[in-house]
Amino acid sequence: EHLKIAIKEFLLSTIQQLSFVQRFSDQIINFFSPYVVITFPEYEEYRFNHAFAAIDTYLGAKAIDKSHKLRASQVKESKDLVLQRDEAKVRDVYKGVNVWWELVISTDGDRTHKLTFHRRGFEIITVSYIKYVMEQGRKIQAKNKKRKLFTNNPSSNWDNTSKKSLWRHIDFEHPASFNTLAMDPKRKEEILNDLEAFRNGKDYYKKIGKAWKRGYLLYGPPGTGKSTMIASIANHLNYSIYDLELTAIQNNSELRKLLTATSSKSIIVIEDIDCSLDLTGERRKIDDDLSDKKDGEKEQNQSRVTLSGILNFIDGLWSACGQERIVIFTTNHMEKLDPALIRRGRMDMHIELSYCGFEAFKVLAKNYLDVDSHPLFGDIESLLKEIEVTPADVAERLMAKNHKVDVDGSLKDLVQSLERKKKEQRGDGENDNRKKSGLNAQLSAYPRWNKKSAIRKEPAVHLTYDIILSSVFLAAVLLTISGLFHFLLLLR
Numbered sequence: 001e002h003l004k005i006a007i008k009e010f011l012l013s014t015i016q017q018l019s020f021v022q023r024f025s026d027q028i029i030n031f032f033s034p035y036v037v038i039t040f041p042e043y044e045e046y047r048f049n050h051a052f053a054a055i056d057t058y059l060g061a062k063a064i065d066k067s068h069k070l071r072a073s074q075v076k077e078s079k080d081l082v083l084q085r086d087e088a089k090v091r092d093v094y095k096g097v098n099v100w101w102e103l104v105i106s107t108d109g110d111r112t113h114k115l116t117f118h119r120r121g122f123e124i125i126t127v128s129y130i131k132y133v134m135e136q137g138r139k140i141q142a143k144n145k146k147r148k149l150f151t152n153n154p155s156s157n158w159d160n161t162s163k164k165s166l167w168r169h170i171d172f173e174h175p176a177s178f179n180t181l182a183m184d185p186k187r188k189e190e191i192l193n194d195l196e197a198f199r200n201g202k203d204y205y206k207k208i209g210k211a212w213k214r215g216y217l218l219y220g221p222p223g224t225g226k227s228t229m230i231a232s233i234a235n236h237l238n239y240s241i242y243d244l245e246l247t248a249i250q251n252n253s254e255l256r257k258l259l260t261a262t263s264s265k266s267i268i269v270i271e272d273i274d275c276s277l278d279l280t281g282e283r284r285k286i287d288d289d290l291s292d293k294k295d296g297e298k299e300q301n302q303s304r305v306t307l308s309g310i311l312n313f314i315d316g317l318w319s320a321c322g323q324e325r326i327v328i329f330t331t332n333h334m335e336k337l338d339p340a341l342i343r344r345g346r347m348d349m350h351i352e353l354s355y356c357g358f359e360a361f362k363v364l365a366k367n368y369l370d371v372d373s374h375p376l377f378g379d380i381e382s383l384l385k386e387i388e389v390t391p392a393d394v395a396e397r398l399m400a401k402n403h404k405v406d407v408d409g410s411l412k413d414l415v416q417s418l419e420r421k422k423k424e425q426r427g428d429g430e431n432d433n434r435k436k437s438g439l440n441a442q443l444s445a446y447p448r449w450n451k452k453s454a455i456r457k458e459p460a461v462h463l464t465y466d467i468i469l470s471s472v473f474l475a476a477v478l479l480t481i482s483g484l485f486h487f488l489l490l491l492r
């Protein structure tokens, strides 16, 4: 028994000495070794190390055709299967310098990427190779990433400890694309070029000293494709969308909180900006408060995000938090927006989405019916010149009934409906002279145009009518009162 214990102790102390010797020899070798090692742990003090993820993706995608061991994954049903290299050791060559990557997993399961290279290549590796690996990794990540559609939770439901409670999301799977978007091809090309310049503009924005972001204002009547265009932009750039609901937040500081919680490579959207807020300024609010207290209270309960809060978010200091962002506002009433909001430089590009022209119709015909020309195209072209009809209405007519495409039937149906609309619009013009005002013509043809607005400027024709009517009414009332007065006097 004693002997057993003695042998055990002897073995243990030998092992300890050996490991001490090994550690010592490691240090000596390291001291004289011409190799340098850099480690990239997955977690750094409980915080995720993004460099680790980028390296992982880069190595996973590297020379998979030469690998013997692969890993397959599909992040989204509609996406392709992604094959990744699944090896612990990978050799790479950069500008003639050999490097070795090794994935080291500790007994606790902590993972670390270890990069080894010869001291000779120190400059090249530390200055440009690592940067190159990060960029490539992020590019591949962006390509494979799931896009999301975020909406802000009402601020009353926010949990102060976590940023996650501010936005909720679902996978974004809208099928819209620029190919299927019906609009003038030249304008479409312009927008695509602008987006491309923005996407590749990192260095340019840095050079001119501007935050890397761009603002688009989409305006036009309902059903002309504003929301569809936002979806197309997101699909084209592979960005996520943050759909900001201003009425769910109380004030500017909540707005800032929401914005700091958005990620880069994203589109921040405020739909119907004219209705979400009274952005025509603070003055109106004060006037209302003075004249009618009840109305004032009502406004207090509504959103208190102000124009200046929004402006700050677009191009104040707060806008620079995070990079590579697109801000999109949509509106049906361009004329109602405060000029400060839409001046150039704030909203870099104003894009009008308008009624369906012939060029836009041709895109729809190609998408829905797969035709480039047809004997009825001539009629349709001249009808579209005369009347105002939205792409949504045209698309509705061209949609296949029971999934059967019937080119002649659909086009005939469209011509008939356009002719009906033409008669209606003419009828309106003859019945009253509303046609004089462009806005009124749209009002009668598209009832929805009217619905969304909260505050509207009355058109001039309308105003004159109102003034005459109310003067006649006032005169009648005055006459009646004075008549009564006289009658009373006579009685006395």
Ligand SMILES: Nc1ncnc2c1ncn2[C@@H]1O[C@H](COP(=O)(O)OP(=O)(O)OP(=O)(O)O)[C@@H](O)[C@H]1O
Pocket: 180, 181, 182, 183, 220, 221, 222, 223, 224, 225, 226, 227, 228, 229, 332, 353, 390, 391, 392, 393, 395
């Ligand atoms: N330019 C277009 N190209 C292709 N389809 C369109 C276009 N405009 C409208 N549509 C079709 O009409 C439908 C409604 O369009 P969309 O929701 O984009 O209109 P909108 O301009 O956002 O309207 P609103 O102002 O009411 O929000 C879409 O589902 C789309 O299929």
Ligand SMILES: [Mg+2]
Pocket: 226, 227, 228, 271
């Ligand atoms: Mg819309």
